[in-house]
Amino acid sequence: xxxxxxxxxxxxxxxxxxxDHDHAPITADATPGYYEIMEMAVTELMIERGHIGPGExxxxxxxxxxxxxxxxAAVVARAWTDPGFKxxxxxxxxxxxxxxxxxxxxxxxxxxxxxxxRVHNLIVCTxxxxxxxxxxxxxxxxxxxxxxxxxxxxEPRKVLAEFxxxxxxxxxxxxxxxxxxxxxxxxxxxxxxxxxxxxxxxAAIVTRDAMIGVVSVTAEKEAV
Amino acid sequence: xxxxxxxxxxPALGELPRFAVGDEVQVIKRFPVGHYRVPQYLRGHxxxxxxxxxPAAVDNExxxxxxNAGGKLHYYRVALPMxxxxxxxxxxxxxxxxxxxxxxxxxxx
Amino acid sequence: MAxxxxxxxxxxxxxxxxxxxxxxxxxQLEPWEKRCHALADVLDFKKLINTEEKRKGVxxxxxxxxxxxxxxxxxxxxFSNISFTKGFFTPTDLARKMQEVETRFAxxxxxxxx
Numbered sequence: 402x403x404x405x406x407x408x409x410x411x412x413x414x415x416x417x418x419x420x421d422h423d424h425a426p427i428t429a430d431a432t433p434g435y436y437e438i439m440e441m442a443v444t445e446l447m448i449e450r451g452h453i454g455p456g457e458x459x460x461x462x463x464x465x466x467x468x469x470x471x472x473x474a475a476v477v478a479r480a481w482t483d484p485g486f487k488x489x490x491x492x493x494x495x496x497x498x499x500x501x502x503x504x505x506x507x508x509x510x511x512x513x514x515x516x517x518x519r520v521h522n523l524i525v526c527t528x529x530x531x532x533x534x535x536x537x538x539x540x541x542x543x544x545x546x547x548x549x550x551x552x553x554x555x556e557p558r559k560v561l562a563e564f565x566x567x568x569x570x571x572x573x574x575x576x577x578x579x580x581x582x583x584x585x586x587x588x589x590x591x592x593x594x595x596x597x598x599x600x601x602x603x604a605a606i607v608t609r610d611a612m613i614g615v616v617s618v619t620a621e622k623e624a625v
Numbered sequence: 626x627x628x629x630x631x632x633x634x635x636p637a638l639g640e641l642p643r644f645a646v647g648d649e650v651q652v653i654k655r656f657p658v659g660h661y662r663v664p665q666y667l668r669g670h671x672x673x674x675x676x677x678x679x680p681a682a683v684d685n686e687x688x689x690x691x692x693n694a695g696g697k698l699h700y701y702r703v704a705l706p707m708x709x710x711x712x713x714x715x716x717x718x719x720x721x722x723x724x725x726x727x728x729x730x731x732x733x734x
Numbered sequence: 735m736a737x738x739x740x741x742x743x744x745x746x747x748x749x750x751x752x753x754x755x756x757x758x759x760x761x762q763l764e765p766w767e768k769r770c771h772a773l774a775d776v777l778d779f780k781k782l783i784n785t786e787e788k789r790k791g792v793x794x795x796x797x798x799x800x801x802x803x804x805x806x807x808x809x810x811x812x813f814s815n816i817s818f819t820k821g822f823f824t825p826t827d828l829a830r831k832m833q834e835v836e837t838r839f840a841x842x843x844x845x846x847x848x
Contacts, residue, residue: 408807409761428841432843433766433835433836434806436810437764437766438835438836439810439832440766440773440806440810441829441835442761443814444769444773446822446831447817448825450822450823452780453776453777458772458773461773462769464772464775506779507778507779510845511659512676512702517770527664527750528662528744528747528789529789529792541759542759542805543758545758545805546756546757548751548755548756548757549756549826550748550749551748551750552756553748553755554666554667555710555711556715556719557716558715558716558720563755563756568714571717573717573719574717575704575720575723576720576723577722577724578749579725580662580663581677581678581682582682582685583687585637585698588669621786656742658740658741658784660744660789661744661747664750665749678804682834686785686786688784688786688787689786689790690785690790693781711750
């Protein structure tokens with residue numbers, strides 16, 4: 402699947418950090434690196450100049466820490482057990498999340514993509530790393546790196562196979578590429594063998610990767 | 626009585642969506658220098674409007690240059706068949722790509 | 735390849751390009767990375783530097799730097815560049831402040847090591 406615009410087609414091109422990403426081990430007294438110093442300096446300058454308040458970064462860190470895949474899992478579990486909620490979720494994802502107390506701290510909207518026996522959904526951001534952060538937290542590195550971003554739109558079935566997910570040909574794949582104001586969340590198929598489970602039990606098996614669409618949900622306890 | 630008054634309401638330019646759900650649209654073949662948000666793999670390709678994103682919004686390409694308000698148009702969720710985008714597409718011919726595209730990048734097919 | 739293709743194609747526009755297998759790498763964010771992400775959110779919320787301006791700023795780093803710098807490193811360099819353009823602070827302001835921060839940490843290290 403070569404894009405004729407691809408200047409690197411035909412050779413093995415290593416984009417340095419695109420392939421591996423070594424981080425210095427974090428120790429309490431580690432000397433900050435160049436970019437960390439830059440980050441601290443930029444923040445201090447912006448506060449000194451009165452552009453941002455002294456507590457605003459700290460508060461936003463708390464916001465971010467409160468956003469994890471468990472929120473998305475709660476949304477999915479509610480949709481699986483409450484048809485009225487599911488209908489509202491599919492009509493307006495952001496509004497339905499706000500119903501559950503999941504505020505959206507930015508200007509994004511949310512479209513929830515329902516998997517079915519006929520359709521399997523996958524989300525990607527080829528241009529950068531758009532991701533439904535208010536409801537899933539921060540994306541994994543692989544979602545932001547070239548292999549997934551380049552190939553999810555052009556060979557989704559092969560990419561899914563790399564995650565161990567085999568979608569038969571009778572099931573259509575829809576890949577949603579985020580570019581603007583809308584973010585996506587996959588509503589996975591509820592697996593067989595979960596009849597009568599509580600919302601909590603259901604949420605526990607819904608993984609982040611299932612809500613991205615690279616894997617399906619299985620009726621095994623212990624979400625990752 | 627009020628029907629004729631309501632019929633005479635004139636919307637502003639760009640206020641109402643230009644395209645409707647189900648419309649066949651084409652991504653304009655345009656290659657701007659600078660910031661853009663319509664990937665090159667889409668340029669010149671055709672698809673079907675799946676959804677109109679409401680409300681009208683700022684052009685994100687202009688946002689990149691600091692425009693935070695004004696000049697709003699609609700985004701459309703457009704469905705494009707995968708085989709039409711990729712010559713050797715490996716998968717079902719019914720697979721689709723869905724993407725949000727700003728009104729200024731679309732024309733009726 | 736004609737040069738205009740390089741001029742009109744953004745370095746991040748890679749949909750459909752060839753690439754290797756997906757390696758399922760992920761890492762816990764380091765504290766500075768999380769602070770950097772929070773900074774981005776605050777700057778966008780206040781429309782000091784909106785998210786699209788940030789994206790454009792990262793694109794403006796160019797293919798080489800984008801290939802060499804990891805994710806949050808790209809953000810903070812882009813924020814610095816945009817801040818210079820918008821007049822929030824100058825390159826000299828930043829250089830001086832970075833030196834001040836570095837000195838502060840060195841002093842703490844000295845104090846700790848006794």
